[in-house]
Amino acid sequence: xxxxxxxxxxxxxxxxxxxxxxxKHLVVPGDTITTDTGFMRGHGTYMGEEKLIASVAGSVxxxxxxxxxxxxxxxxxxxxxxIVVGRITEVQQKRWKVETNSRLDSVLLLSSMxxxxxxxxxxxxxxxxxxxxxxxxxDLISAEVQAVFSDGAVSLHTRSLKYGKLGQGVLVQVxxxxxxxxxxxxxxxxxxxxxxxxxxxFIWIYPTPEHKEEEAGGFIANLEVISRLxxxxxxxxxxxxxxxDTSILYCYEASLPHQIKDILKPEIMxxxxxxxxxxxxxxxx
Amino acid sequence: xxxxxxxxxxxxxxxxxxxxDLRVDGRGCExxxxxxxxxxxxxxxxxSARVKLGHTDILVGVKAEMGTPKLEKPNExxxxxxxxxxxxxxxxxxxxxxxxxxxxIANTLYRIFNNKSSVDLKTLCISPxxxxxxxxxxxxxxxxxxxxxDAISIAVKAALFNTR
Numbered sequence: 001x002x003x004x005x006x007x008x009x010x011x012x013x014x015x016x017x018x019x020x021x022x023x024k025h026l027v028v029p030g031d032t033i034t035t036d037t038g039f040m041r042g043h044g045t046y047m048g049e050e051k052l053i054a055s056v057a058g059s060v061x062x063x064x065x066x067x068x069x070x071x072x073x074x075x076x077x078x079x080x081x082x083i084v085v086g087r088i089t090e091v092q093q094k095r096w097k098v099e100t101n102s103r104l105d106s107v108l109l110l111s112s113m114x115x116x117x118x119x120x121x122x123x124x125x126x127x128x129x130x131x132x133x134x135x136x137x138x139d140l141i142s143a144e145v146q147a148v149f150s151d152g153a154v155s156l157h158t159r160s161l162k163y164g165k166l167g168q169g170v171l172v173q174v175x176x177x178x179x180x181x182x183x184x185x186x187x188x189x190x191x192x193x194x195x196x197x198x199x200x201x202f203i204w205i206y207p208t209p210e211h212k213e214e215e216a217g218g219f220i221a222n223l224e225v226i227s228r229l230x231x232x233x234x235x236x237x238x239x240x241x242x243x244x245d246t247s248i249l250y251c252y253e254a255s256l257p258h259q260i261k262d263i264l265k266p267e268i269m270x271x272x273x274x275x276x277x278x279x280x281x282x283x284x285x
Numbered sequence: 286x287x288x289x290x291x292x293x294x295x296x297x298x299x300x301x302x303x304x305x306d307l308r309v310d311g312r313g314c315e316x317x318x319x320x321x322x323x324x325x326x327x328x329x330x331x332x333s334a335r336v337k338l339g340h341t342d343i344l345v346g347v348k349a350e351m352g353t354p355k356l357e358k359p360n361e362x363x364x365x366x367x368x369x370x371x372x373x374x375x376x377x378x379x380x381x382x383x384x385x386x387x388x389x390i391a392n393t394l395y396r397i398f399n400n401k402s403s404v405d406l407k408t409l410c411i412s413p414x415x416x417x418x419x420x421x422x423x424x425x426x427x428x429x430x431x432x433x434x435d436a437i438s439i440a441v442k443a444a445l446f447n448t449r
Contacts, residue, residue, distance in 0.1 A: 008321045264310065
């Protein structure tokens with residue numbers, strides 16, 4: 001039973017390995033963004049001593065006259081139409097409280113949930129009592145953001161067949177700023193697993209639901225594929241790369257020559273992500 | 286360890302995997318995570334070590350002082366262990382919650398280091414029945430992420446190795 005010991009190594013700064021031409025204007029709290037007073041202050045900034053100063057650590061975004069700082073490490077801030085993966089924390093009277101890595105627990109109303117037996121049925125008292133039968137504490141769901149309340153709390157709905165309770169699989173929690181906004185967040189990867197990239201940073205990896213008869217045989221292969229995907233996603237996150245279906249797929253292919261448990265070692269992680277980065281650059285340009 | 290809530294389906298998945306000797310992160314059932322060992326981290330101790338095993342973070346400091354040998358072992362010095370589970374390690378250790386675990390780990394450490402092969406206690410003796418070295422080993426749990434016994438024993442060994 002061999003154990004691997006290693007000495008701690010100083011982390012290498014990412015910039016010397018990136019080689020990107022578009023440099024983002026990164027600031028830390030207290031940095032001066034501009035001394036020009038003609039700009040409007042957006043989120044993440046404040047006016048002090050005739051200068052515009054950043055109050056969060058992130059990248060500066062400018063839209064005409066509006067300057068704001070988008071924080072890199074934040075909790076999830078909901079927007080209508082986002083796909084999220086959440087965990088049920090409480091079952092309340094007519095709604096469920098869902099944890100989505102945001103500042104307040106999100107809310108899933110009973111009326112926003114698909115019930116068996118037709119969509120347009122009015123929710124009755126029996127439905128309320130049977131709530132725990134649909135979703136219990138600890139269950140995972142995929143849902144879409146219906147509305148955002150004024151205090152920032154998010155209201156979810158699962159009014160489509162593609163949303164709902166999630167079955168067997170693995171959850172990976174990452175920072176919400178690393179999930180790229182795309183047209184669709186449900187991806188079926190060719191390696192046999194599917195992935196849901198929640199905008200709130202919760203990523204759900206599960207075996208692609210194929211023909212039901214093959215389930216028993218393909219189980220072991222699926223488990224390895226899913227573990228490998230999970231380790232790939234974690235290595236992409238450690239190297240601060242954006243997560244989308246292409247980057248995850250390239251990273252998976254780059255990791256195939258290594259053993260699954262070796263992917264988490266720092267040097268192999270760097271190697272795989274470097275290869276992924278190169279392939280992505282080749283594909284773009 | 287901070288408890289993690291899981292859905293029933295996730296639990297079934299994990300159990301299936303473990304039956305096939307495959308954990309969720311691809312390790313086998315008997316594989317260890319990567320261990321990071323660093324010695325000589327605390328300057329005002331005779332020896333120290335810091336061990337990181339996944340999310341588990343242990344800091345050990347060793348202080349050597351003069352003392353009198355125990356009556357039943359007049360030719361040897363001895364070790365004294367103290368384990369402090371800091372409240373920031375995991376929410377369950379708030380207030381006095383970590384004391385029970387601390388005493389349990391300390392008792393285990395006494396049993397582990399009681400034999401001749403780990404530390405030769407005769408070398409700690411200065412003059413029999415009068416003076417000897419006493420090594421006070423303080424273990425601090427900075428973060429609790431599983432596998433405490435292994436990480437603590439590695440850290441104590443590294444700190445004793447580092448003791449001058």
